[in-house]
Amino acid sequence: MSDFLFAIECALKSRDPAEKVSLTRFLTSAQVPPSAPAAERLPAPGRPEKPLLVMPRDVPKRGLGTPEGRAALLHALAHIEFNAVNLALDAIYRFRDMPQAYYADWLKVAQEEAYHFTLLREYLQELGFDYGDFPAHNGLWEMALRTDHDVLIRMALVPRVLEARGLDVTPGIQARLKEVGDRRAIDILAIILRDEIGHVEVGNRWYRWCCAQRGLDPVRHFIALYREYVTPFGGPMNRAARIAAGFTEEELELLATLNS
Template sequence: MSDFLFAVECALKSCDPAEKVSLTRFLTQAEVPPSVPPPERLPAPGRPQKPQLVMPRDVPRRGLGTLEGRAALLHALAHIEFNAVNLALDAIYRFRGMPQAYYADWLKVAQEEAYHFTLLREYLQQLGFEYGDFPAHNGLWEMALRTDHDVLIRMALVPRVLEARGLDVTPGIQARLKEVGDTRAMEILAIILRDEIGHVQIGNRWYRWCCEQRGIDPVPHFITLYREYVTPFGGPMNHDARLAAGFTQEELDLLATLNT
């Protein structure tokens, strides 16, 4: 194993959020030799004992009119970013034999997700709360497990579906935070939205690269995978952000029919 992959493994397996962030931030891009085989056993991502993981329907819904309600929302976002760090590290560690640019892209994603988590956690602390104070669900990582056998499917469904949903819902969350006057949370979400457009763009790039390598038409194949793996979602899509992230208008029109 290369020194770079060993360092990625250490960051992925770390259970302490601050240590995971630190290890991820200081990863330095290095060559991943094509001859390096995948590991016999893939490490489970490290996570702290808290937050308690529950089913999505069991995560309490709170209004933003109270401090606790805003903290619960920020906590949910921090949990997404924590999982996103693990997802990006896993995309590096799990899938071997990709071009060097693939590893550089996902290292950039991991480091930006670690920055997002830190922003949210520090603001939670300013409000008198800590990451782990509220229950959370594990839906994002469950999709990682369902796509762990194929880099094409991972690229199709994690950045292009789950992370793209973040592009859709963030403006609405920002509007709700504006109503309660939380300018700092709005600033943090603006940073996250800006960077997440780039992350979805990276997913689009490597999904299409994988399709080209295999002689697959990316649009109909994506729709096939979507129907197989994804529960349709409601609500509007952020067309401008999705187009900026590399979706085509054809794909957005097809997704609109699937999600109605």
């Protein structure tokens, strides 16, 4: 195994959030040799004993009118970013026959996700809480397992569906935070939204690259995968952010139809 893949594996398997962030943020190489051995399947990435993982419906809903309520929201966002670090690392570790530019792209994504997690965790700590203090769910990694056999499906469904949903919901979260006067959280989410547009664009680009390699129509194939793998979601789409991230108007119209 190359030094780079070994470093990625160490970061992916690290159970300590601070160590995972450090190992990720200080990686400088992004070279995967063509002869790299196949990756082992990871039922779960390294993660701390807490937060307690529960079903999504069992994650308590709290209002933002109290410090604990805002902390619970920040914790949920931090958990998403922690999982996003693992997902980006796994996109490197899992798929070993991609162009070198693919690995450079996903290393940059992993490092930005680590930065987002750090921003949210530090603010949580300022409020008197920490990552692990609230229950969370494992939906993001469950999709990673469902897509770990095919890089095209991973690119289609993690960046273009799960991360793209973050583009949709972030403005509404910022509006709720504005109502309670939490300027710091709003500013952190602005940084995350800016970077996540780029992350979704990376997924869009490599999804289309995979489709071109296989002679597939990217729109038709995406719709087929969406129908097979995804539970339709409600709520508005952030069309401007999705367009900036590489979605076409045709795709957005089809998604709106599927989710109605």
